[in-house]
Amino acid sequence: MRKSANSITIVVRLLVTIVSGLVFILAIRDFSEVARGTMNWVGKFTLTWGIPLAGLMAIGVLAFLWGLLSLWFPSRTHFLNAHLAGWRERLGWLRWPFFVVLAVLPARIFLYTPIGFKLPGTAFRCAFFGAAIVVMAILATHSKENLIRWRPVLLSTLLAGCVFAFGKELVNVSDYPLSLTWSEGNRIWDYSVLYGRRLYDYPLDQKFEAYIDPGRQSLWGLPFLLPNVTILQVRLWSALIFTVPYALLGWMVIRAKSGHLKEWAWFGLWVFLFLYQGPIYTPLVLSAILVAGAWRGPAWLALPLIYLAGYYAQLSRLTWMFAPAVWATMLVLIDSSASANGRLGWRTWLKAGSCGLAGFLGGFGFARGWARLASYFGGIAETEASPPTPPYAEPVFSGSADVVETVSSSGGSFLSDQPFLWERLWPNPTNGLGIVLSLLLAVSPLILLIIFLVRTQRWKLSWLQQVVISGALLAFLGIGVVISVKIGGGSNLHNLDMFLIGLVFVAGVAWELGAAKLLADLERQDLAVKMLFVLLVMIPALMPLVGATPIDLPEQKYVDLTLDLIKTETERVISEGGEVLFMDQRQLLTFGVVDAPLVPEYEKKLVMDRALAGDAEYFTEFYNDLADQRFSLIITDPQRIRYADEDEEWGAENDAWVQWVTEPLFCYYTPKFSKDKTAVWFFVPLEEIEDCAINP
DSSP, X not given: OHHHHHHHXXXXXXXXXXXXXXXXXXXXXXXXHHHTTOSSTTTTSOHHHHHHHHHXXXXXXXXXXXXXXXXXXXXXXXXXXXXXXHHXXXXXXXXXXXXXXXXXXXXXXXXXXXXXXXXXXXXXXXXXXXXXXXXXXXXXXXXXSOSOOHXXXXXXXXXXXXXXHHHHHHTTOOOOOSOSSTTHHHHHHHHHHHHOGGGSBSOTTOOOOOSSOHHHXXXXXXXXXSTTOOHHHHHHHHHHHTTHHHHHHHXXXXXXXXXXXXXXXXXHHHHHHHHHTTTOOHHHHHHHHHHXXXXXXXXXXXXHHHHHHHHHHHHHOGGGTTHHHHHHHHXXXXXXXXXXXXXXXXXXXXXXXXXXXXXXXXHHSOTTHHHHHHHHTTOSOOOTTSXXXXXSOOOXXXXXXXXXXXXXXXXXXXXXXXXXXXXXXXXXXXXXXXXXXXXXHHHHHHHHHHHHHXXXXXXXXXXXXXXXHHHHHHHHHHHHHHHHTXXXXXXXSGGGHHHHHHHHHHHHHHIIIIIHHHHHTGGGSOHXXXXXXXXXXXXXXXXXXXXXXXXXXXXXXXXXXXXXXXXXXXXXXXXXXXXXXXXXXXXXXXXXXXXXXXXXXXXXXXXXXXXXXXOXXXXXXXXXXXXXXXXXXXXXXXXXXXXXXXXXXXXXXXXXXXXXXXXXHHHHEEXXXXXXXXXXXXXXXXXXXXXXXXXX
């Protein structure tokens, strides 16, 4: 047995050496490529940043060699480590300011300085992040003989990762009036409609629809209950609800026990990072919080909360309708101790059945209540006899190309009216790793840890409880994979939301019934177990670094010119009795930047959804309006008739848009102004219309 453990330790050391060595070599390549071919040895950097970065690289070389020596020959580095530990202890409380600075440093450099653009390489960022974590862990270790311990490594990684992820969300908190991404401005318009109907010039006796599900609209739209809300405040609210509820879920999943509050706090932060890998949409997280707060409580409290969780989930996305019911049932069954013969007691089955039924009724029944709620707030148009069906796809811009990503689903059309792109399961231009590899990277450490706990009897589960966990998670996994390969999706893991939250629930139970004790005694565990815990924290902490950059806004003169043109052209058209269609940039109407009557039809995300579905019936009316030149001015994003290459990101989505929207638009309209720096184009009717057969 001991020989087998030694063999595993050697394999782990080899893997650590190979992976860390590869990352370090690629990091040096990333850094040298930036400086190559320039007159200055620090390359594109000023002396303020170039010299410190070069110095850090030199220190990194020494630290890397020292780390390998400590890994393979710990006895030979003990003397030096003890001396360094003694110097650290003499720092006393002064170590903590340095600790805080290092926790913030990666986010500060890569998100809030030009270095975020100049050093996009993932390997360099990982190496820099790793170096900061090692120094943080050294500072946080309390020992006169040991320079570094494993628990401080985990906690330092967790803290630095949370700071980076939170900083990444705050980057876009800006008062920039135009849309920051492909659909951001129009999504703000969506959010405003429920509580901010007063903001629009539209007949009060008529209703109009926003292309968004009620769950997200009611949550993201809350700032519009305030008078004179600004776009900066709306963006700040979005950043907060895309981050804070993740940690709240973690703190609700496990119980805060006296003497263990520190571990409880760290678990919530880990859940934040784990779910941020999706990222998971907040309405489902809020539903999960209700389940987490209910399932251990008395029936009079648990059942209404689980019912409410199911109800809110189905308001947000139809495929979520049964998730709270499954989570609650699973939690009751796996948290209960099996009897001697491996069977669960009848009280456990009764509670599980009651919780599951409450969630089922909330998700499946009484959905019409939303219509009355929306009518009360004077919001979106819904008939009393027919509750709203959440739309399937919301396009989300990412990067510098016209791209979309499916973030919602509808009922009947979910499996039929849009094609599947199964190749996105594997590495592809839209997702470099593909769904399968990305998911394995995100969840493998947690699954392996759970398997280890069960196999070593640290977490005792009956065969029936193992079946319950496996069945629930596999069902969620299957649904998530299918949704992920629908056209418009597949760039990240957000469609695996029910599966990832299900894993969080399992991790919470495993934590209380075995993992917490294992972590408390981590220093005495085998190297393989220690590395498993490191990966459990390190992978989600590193994910936000990939592709993260500072906010990239055009110069103010271009913004001012674009806004002046929009105002001038809009006023001209209205004075002449014409209509202005804000296909894009509808947030300008929301915040009163432009004063114009609202034309609710043909909002860009809805048009994209119908293009992805190839909905000829929907486009018939659109084409008739184009042919009649109903609109005297159309505000939209840049339009070009260009079909994608095979290896192009979001190629299928681009082609659907060009086929169904761009080509017909150019048949009857022409660009009057094209402001590419602000991504705003102005289309006006053609004076002479040539024969144009629209046949997508």
